[in-house]
Amino acid sequence: MAQINDNFLKLKAGYLFPEIGRRVSAFTEANPDKAASLIRCGIGDVTEPLPLAVREAMHKAVDELGNRDTFRGYGPEQGYDFLRNAVADNFYQDLPLTAADIFISDGSKCDTGNILDIFGPGNKIAVTDPVYPVYVDTNVMIGNTGEADEDGRYEGLVYLPCTAENNFVPALPAEKVDIIYLCYPNNPTGASATRDQLKAWVDYAIENDSIILYDAAYEAFIQDSEVPRSIYEIEGAEKCALEFRSFSKNGGFTGVRCGFIAIPETVTGASSTGERISIKSLWSRRTSTKFNGASYPVQRGAEAIFSEAGKAQVSALVEHYMGNAALLREACTEIGLSVFGGENAPYVWVACPEGLTSWDMFDKMLNDANVVITPGSGFGAAGEGYFRISAFNSRENVIEVCNRLKKHL
């Protein structure tokens, strides 16, 4: 009798974005006349065209595949050297990493989920609250948690509250944890972490022999030169941290799919007999066995992000989205709401008006303003009373959202 993985049955039915989709569908079916003017600022998906340099590189790569002499079949599972080198040279110059520490993938969602394959059972896992739901759900699936309580918190996970009081960077936990997910610039709060805050986490990890899974998918949006762009800018991080990055948000690759994990040679975990094992060697083996490399034309597209033209085009995209974020911050502030984030990240995190829950606010924005936002409580109990507005949109739409916010709130 084939047995299923019972842990899947612990998962709460409503993964956030499907539930948003359901409510939006119900609304547009009930109000077909309003469907056309609906503006979506919910899911954090880019809206602007793929940079020209990327498209040119992809076209060229597709053409290469049409010629026997330049055809390429299976690539290296860990990614082509041209891209691993470009990443190392551009993102990790002067940091303790080399191209051999870079593992190219089809995106960070896959990476942050799949990384659990190489860790054993029995690790104490810490996540922030609010949190990107993938970190939690993949731990549930693999059996690192018990059941969820009525607030959706899973038994066995350590939740680290991120609140206005701590500037949405969690305090160190009182108990010892083995694996910690940190994401800065943060999804969903738009907060960034200072050097000192990250230093405290790195010191904690070294002291407790823990590993930090650092998600830097929004690095490109950092405007403040004091904010670290990589965890490896922090001394000691090369001993205790993995870094996840993606081309989704800087290069507009959400539909094209490319990302990577950086894993320095010096990060190790313990086997059950106490032997120290290189995390990089485990991930390399996992990658060789369960992955066949990212698509070749996609890797060429990602490489083009680091060309002179590509860099300029990415800068223009970032500037566009961050301009949107500034407008959204301004509008929310003007109507008297407490606004966070949106300064080094493309997300604006807003406290709901007095007396409204996150889903109340979602429904109000949908019904009155015809705008889709994301309810903060969808990211965790500590997100209750907040909502997230994504700055990924056209300028025209963002100006209209600002007008509707002012009109309806």
Next chain:
Amino acid sequence: MAQINDNFLKLKAGYLFPEIGRRVSAFTEANPDKAASLIRCGIGDVTEPLPLAVREAMHKAVDELGNRDTFRGYGPEQGYDFLRNAVADNFYQDLPLTAADIFISDGSKCDTGNILDIFGPGNKIAVTDPVYPVYVDTNVMIGNTGEADEDGRYEGLVYLPCTAENNFVPALPAEKVDIIYLCYPNNPTGASATRDQLKAWVDYAIENDSIILYDAAYEAFIQDSEVPRSIYEIEGAEKCALEFRSFSKNGGFTGVRCGFIAIPETVTGASSTGERISIKSLWSRRTSTKFNGASYPVQRGAEAIFSEAGKAQVSALVEHYMGNAALLREACTEIGLSVFGGENAPYVWVACPEGLTSWDMFDKMLNDANVVITPGSGFGAAGEGYFRISAFNSRENVIEVCNRLKKHL
């Protein structure tokens, strides 16, 4: 203290293809003058250009991403409907499947590994011997086996010998197994399974409440109209089988990356309390949480395989590779070797000359004939005494391989 997944430490160091790579590198370093004339028939990787219809579709998709009005970001995790429909209409017409049963991915290697996420511990797993190493290694990694013995067989797995006596289709096991991997047309033996043979397996699975993981990655190479192209041609398979397919070998997508799993609604597994759970619902949840869809231009390329032009171009590729297989079969037969496969699959499976092991033959072919083949024992103990020649090559190279075989054996 972060604990690693100890199961990884059970894996035998030499995954087959890296070991081949190591020996080939050593040879070319020692014999730099022979590097240019080396012909690689080892890894089953396509060599001919990506079909024009595919390239045109990919170019068009890349251009769409360059225009705000046609830009697409995150796609549906399970794949775009245009491709799911094309698969259902072309591969599963008149079979008990719909487009909603098709889950598009970035390739079958990922799928056959990742599928284990949704199954629980304690399943008795059966694999053929010889076998595609990914099935075995992913079971080791997830903890479904004990340690390997000196022949590389892992404790706890049920190995089903495939030999010349059973035409490389295994007999039903004496013991009860819960999950069975079958791959036809087969990698590595090139064997195909008859309707009656598959019917026996489907009946076994239904009787024992087991699930068949059917890998049909080489379906396009079937020449004999009596050989089933899909497990779903067998009555009852829709209750007990998942089917894996890929665009790698028909469309030349090994570097482009696209495949899919078909999962009929009616396949279920048991939870630990005995509740019947839809396998499709579990895979759908897994996909939503840990995957973000295959690359959009890649999915458009895969769709083009089903256009009139695409079908003709794929047929030409298949004809080319199967022409190679026929030449290789002929040459091996002529020099008196026992030859199997290569009639409905792009692999020719050959018994080594008397007294030579598989690796002896590998070394002899490398050193004397300057040709890379794959040692049968690399696919499992029952592959000892055989070698595999891949028909994925240019006609010119295959003719030269045939000449060298005749000269050196």
